[in-house]
Amino acid sequence: MASILKVDTxxxxxxxxxxxxxxDTITIGASGDTVTIPSGxxxxxSGxxxxxxxxxxxxxxxPQSGTSLTIGASGDTITIPSGxxxxxxxxxxxxxxxxxxxxxxxxxxxxxxxSSTSFITNSNTxxxxxxxxxxxxxxxxxxxxxxxxxxxxxxxxxxxxxxxxNLGGATYGxxxxxxxxxxxxxxxxxxxxxxxxTTSATTYQxxxxxxxxxxxxxxxxxTGVITAFEIEG
Numbered sequence: 001m002a003s004i005l006k007v008d009t010x011x012x013x014x015x016x017x018x019x020x021x022x023x024d025t026i027t028i029g030a031s032g033d034t035v036t037i038p039s040g041x042x043x044x045x046s047g048x049x050x051x052x053x054x055x056x057x058x059x060x061x062x063p064q065s066g067t068s069l070t071i072g073a074s075g076d077t078i079t080i081p082s083g084x085x086x087x088x089x090x091x092x093x094x095x096x097x098x099x100x101x102x103x104x105x106x107x108x109x110x111x112x113x114x115s116s117t118s119f120i121t122n123s124n125t126x127x128x129x130x131x132x133x134x135x136x137x138x139x140x141x142x143x144x145x146x147x148x149x150x151x152x153x154x155x156x157x158x159x160x161x162x163x164x165x166n167l168g169g170a171t172y173g174x175x176x177x178x179x180x181x182x183x184x185x186x187x188x189x190x191x192x193x194x195x196x197x198t199t200s201a202t203t204y205q206x207x208x209x210x211x212x213x214x215x216x217x218x219x220x221x222x223t224g225v226i227t228a229f230e231i232e233g
Contacts (some may be wrong), residue, residue, distance in 0.1 A: 057095050098232060101137065104128045105227040112208075112217040113150060119138035119159060119166060119173065119207040125217065126226040127205035132196060139194045141167075141204045145224030148177045148185030151213030158208040158217065160192055160226075166207070167192050173207070177215075185219045193231075 010019040020027045029035045037043050063069040072078050080086050108126045121127075126143060141160055149156045159166055159173025168174035174190040196202050206226065208215050218224045 011041055016129050054060055089100050090101055101133055101230040101232055102130065103223065103227060103229050104130045107225050108145075108218055109141050109221050110222040111219055111221050113208055113214050114208060115212060115214045119157075119161075119209045121161070121205050121207045124204050125208075126224050127203055128226055128228045129201050129203045130230060131201045132199055132229045132230055134233065135199055137199050138231045138233055139196055139202070139204070140229040141190075141192050141194060141226065143190045143224070143226040144216055145188055146185060146208070146219045147175060147188035147208070147224040148216055148219060149210070149213060150216055152184075153213065154178070154211040156208065156210045156215030158188065158190065158206060158215075159202075160190055162194055162196060163203055167194060173209075184214060 008021050009017055011017055017027070017030055059070065106126060106128045108124060110124065112122070112125060114120055119194065128137060128141075132139065143160060145154070145158075147158055155176050155178040157171065157174070157176040158174040159168035159175070161167065166173070170189075174192065175188045177184055177186060177188070190206075193206075204226065206217065206224075208217055
């Protein structure tokens with residue numbers, strides 16, 4: 001047979017309230033008390049509304065299950081106070097895309113020449129190596145140099161390779177210069193938005209060729225520049 005104990009207040013032997021009920025509000029303990037939930041016990045408030053103090057001080061908040069933790073709800077504003085530091089040691093995603101995540105740049109001020117009719121490069125030709133943080137991210141590459149033909153007739157071409165892949169046309173690459181007679185050298189710029197689909201180290205490097213005669217890069221020892229930007233996908 002079940003029993004019911006009806007009281008408004010439970011006190012300890014010293015007359016201090018342990019549990020007190022008033023106007024449908026139950027108070028456990030009093031100011032200055034420590035209320036302990038024993039190890040192995042479960043405090044289940046999943047079906048109730050839990051009102052917490054304005055300030056909660058903890059070192060770590062972890063999700064109850066899985067690996068996803070949600071802060072706030074739709075329409076909420078999450079504020080980082082002035083003077084606080086938000087440190088990201090992982091991968092920042094879901095911020096709408098288009099953010100620049102890292103920038104890698106390199107220069108070369110050595111005048112280079114080739115008579116090869118196939119796209120070639122050498123170890124010191126303009127190149128950058130970048131490691132994307134996500135396979136869905138893109139890499140924007142821009143290169144500026146002085147480029148042209150060393151002899152008259154036909155054309156010279158330059159392009160950007162991603163590792164062993166030519167990102168430009170097989171014949172004219174991403175940039176070409178033509179000369180009817182004599183030499184023809186000019187500033188040149190190449191840009192490409194690439195989707196490498198990898199999180200491995202990826203090298204972007206300038207290749208160049210001559211249809212005949214010779215082709216120059218960084219003519220006059222003008223400093224060429226190549227820069228790669230990782231763009232959040």
